[in-house]
Amino acid sequence: MEAVGRVALGAGVGLLVVWLALIAAMLVAGRRFERPGLGEMLRLLPDLLRLLKRLAGDRALPRAVRVRLWLLLVYLAVPIDLIPDFIPVIGYADDAIIVALALRSVARRCGRQALHRHWPGSPAGLAAVLRVAGIRD
Template sequence: MTGSIVLDVLIAIALGMALVWLALVIVLVVVRPRGGLLREALRVLPDVLRLVRRLAADKALPRGVRVRLWLLLAYLVVPIDLIPDFIPVLGYADDAIIVVAVLRSVVRRAGLDAVRAHWPGTEDGFAAVVKLTGLPPTR
């Protein structure tokens, strides 16, 4: 292409990363919560972050679940996002969408009882988390 193997490899890597980023943005748009669910996700986000930290520290949970939670916390701490925060609505929504997606997988793997035991917020907040994770409501 350019005559330099190193430059060709760098261009290929940059194009590959751009395609992966685009694919992730498309996935975020597809799996985003509908209607008022995104608003609820943003409302309970502080309690969910405390929940994630507590679950990640729980040695009784499977290692895979804890690893997912620590990776989620690392993603949230790193200032580089899939969608920059200065983009209206989607900038902060990508964090909420990723938290919901990871939490869905954690709840399905670890069980709702583990999440309930570590939930730091109100009953209404917990009901919103159950709704966001797509699980049937409990009692």
């Protein structure tokens, strides 16, 4: 039972780190564009999780997109990392980098219409995700 608690704690900390990395990326991208508000940033993680779930279940998307999403979820769930999490800062940075790259790849591959169709949040949140993914208007 202790192992389950460690996995749950690791997944929770990993999600927090990814959320903070996305906020940082939005702030960097916001220097060139209109910045989202703090409330929008706080709602971003739950909206992203719902988006990923909806994209993974969409049979209309290419199989490669769905496979990438499932591989990302497995990577986050498995307690073995490229760089162990007990190493300060970079232990969680590898998770954040892998998640950011996977999300960017999935967002570019599935296209703007799929993201619009499955996005559960506000238009400002979607615009921020599109900017971070490098998808232009």
